[in-house]
Amino acid sequence: MLFSSPVPFDDAVRSREVRSLLPTSLSSADLQKLPAEIRERATFSARVPYVGHLSKLDRIIGMIVDPSAAQPGQYMNESLARKLLRESLADEGYEPSEDDAGTIKDLSSVSRIHLQVQMGVDFARGYGRYAQGMDPDVLNEFPAQRLLPSIAEHPRTTEFWDERWAEAGLPDTGDDLVALKTDPGWFRLSIFGLPYPPFDFGSERWLEDVDRDEAEDLGLISPEDRLQAQCRPFADGMTANLPIPSLDLIEAILNVMPGATFEDGVLTQISRLLS
Amino acid sequence: MTLHVQLVDFDLARALVDAAPIKAGEKRSLAAAAADITRRWFRDRDSSHPHTMPLGGARSHYWNEAAKATAWRTDDEGFSVVVAQTGVRLHMLGGDVKPVNAQALAIPARDDAYGKLPSDFPRDSLHVVIYKNAGKAALVGPTPSRRPLFWLLKHVTINPDPSVLPSSTVYFHSLMYRLSRIRSRQESAA
Numbered sequence: 001m002l003f004s005s006p007v008p009f010d011d012a013v014r015s016r017e018v019r020s021l022l023p024t025s026l027s028s029a030d031l032q033k034l035p036a037e038i039r040e041r042a043t044f045s046a047r048v049p050y051v052g053h054l055s056k057l058d059r060i061i062g063m064i065v066d067p068s069a070a071q072p073g074q075y076m077n078e079s080l081a082r083k084l085l086r087e088s089l090a091d092e093g094y095e096p097s098e099d100d101a102g103t104i105k106d107l108s109s110v111s112r113i114h115l116q117v118q119m120g121v122d123f124a125r126g127y128g129r130y131a132q133g134m135d136p137d138v139l140n141e142f143p144a145q146r147l148l149p150s151i152a153e154h155p156r157t158t159e160f161w162d163e164r165w166a167e168a169g170l171p172d173t174g175d176d177l178v179a180l181k182t183d184p185g186w187f188r189l190s191i192f193g194l195p196y197p198p199f200d201f202g203s204e205r206w207l208e209d210v211d212r213d214e215a216e217d218l219g220l221i222s223p224e225d226r227l228q229a230q231c232r233p234f235a236d237g238m239t240a241n242l243p244i245p246s247l248d249l250i251e252a253i254l255n256v257m258p259g260a261t262f263e264d265g266v267l268t269q270i271s272r273l274l275s
Numbered sequence: 276m277t278l279h280v281q282l283v284d285f286d287l288a289r290a291l292v293d294a295a296p297i298k299a300g301e302k303r304s305l306a307a308a309a310a311d312i313t314r315r316w317f318r319d320r321d322s323s324h325p326h327t328m329p330l331g332g333a334r335s336h337y338w339n340e341a342a343k344a345t346a347w348r349t350d351d352e353g354f355s356v357v358v359a360q361t362g363v364r365l366h367m368l369g370g371d372v373k374p375v376n377a378q379a380l381a382i383p384a385r386d387d388a389y390g391k392l393p394s395d396f397p398r399d400s401l402h403v404v405i406y407k408n409a410g411k412a413a414l415v416g417p418t419p420s421r422r423p424l425f426w427l428l429k430h431v432t433i434n435p436d437p438s439v440l441p442s443s444t445v446y447f448h449s450l451m452y453r454l455s456r457i458r459s460r461q462e463s464a465a
Contacts, residue, residue: 076361083392
């Protein structure tokens with residue numbers, strides 16, 4: 001039966017609700033130094049210090065992840081997102097440098113906006129799928145998952161991913177890349193330190209469930225094994241999304257990086273991570 | 276619009292439920308299996324449908340995105356598959372699309388308009404041309420091109436396409452198999 005009223009993907013929506021805006025002047029490489037648990041609770045984009053722009057980006061991602069509240073004429077898509085984000089950049093007086101214009105560094109470029117929107121949506125859906133897969137009964141029936149081939153326009157090579165798979169300590173299951181859902185190697189496969197896709201910038205390698213029979217055939221699990229479900233740290237303490245950098249988020253960053261500097265709410269510097 | 280399929284209302288799935296009461300844990304596993312079937316279906320659809328405008332740049336991979344947006348949920352009645360992706364329901368059931376915030380829908384007429392809106396082009400580079408004989412209007416440009424970039428339409432009719440989702444038989448056989456495997460494992464463990 002098809003329902004006339006739309007229904008959201010709750011777990012994906014929930015992962016958006018815990019995020020707070022984090023305006024920053026830092027580069028993508030610097031932001032990667034923040035612990036994954038903090039990045040999971042923030043909406044940010046490299047060298048985007050504009051709160052208004054981030055807020056709009058956050059709403060756009062939210063509208064794509066959860067289209068259930070939209071009426072005809074309000075549906076969000078990437079081309080409309082491009083229009084809205086370019087307007088907000090114009091309001092901020094943003095202009096790319098001559099060298100950056102049209103490149104990924106240009107906040108108004110097609111490639112940058114695609115990356116910002118797609119990554120935000122993918123992280124939400126990736127988390128949603130992960131959370132659903134960690135239901136104890138579902139985990140028991142589908143204990144493993146397969147890394148699917150890329151559908152990216154310019155995919156990284158198979159050798160690249162094979163090597164990364166091995167470096168992450170994930171099991172050798174022949175040509176197929178299959179591992180238990182609870183394998184800590186998934187965290188290492190991701191450059192973001194997260195156990196769900198996307199596993200890299202622009203990566204289009206998604207996951208599919210592998211059932212117990214196949215996982216046993218591959219030697220990943222024995223019939224008597226029952227896996228322990230995992231959950232992400234933020235899932236226990238959901239907090240409402242806040243329109244400005246929240247004190248909680250600033251405090252969390254300062255706890256692990258006491259030398260981090262905020263200027264007018266914008267993260268401008270981080271120091272080494274406390275061990 | 277979100278497509279929401281409550282499998283328990285399929286006749287065959289109803290038979291499945293009636294045949295043997297399903298425990299809560301089994302229900303969640305079956306729901307996850309149904310979502311998995313749906314995701315695979317969408318991914319197959321994505322790979323079997325060619326790029327509509329191959330020179331228009333990167334594909335949107337609409338059906339692959341639908342697979343990512345697919346989830347499951349359970350309730351007292353049974354379980355459901357949720358596809359939180361705009362337009363899936365429209366593709367499945369068909370319908371009439373009319374402009375809401377504009378005077379006309381802008382439908383790409385050329386590869387370079389694929390995935391874009393008229394606002395992606397410099398405003399003064401496009402102009403409206405009315406083809407009286409054909410009864411059509413288009414946005415033409417960007418200058419100096421005289422070829423239509425977007426057709427301007429008062430409405431678009433989407434025909435229903437039941438193949439958007441697997442048939443209830445596909446769901447039923449897969450879920451029956453899944454249930455039998457769950458139960459045979461339980462028996463072995465006992």
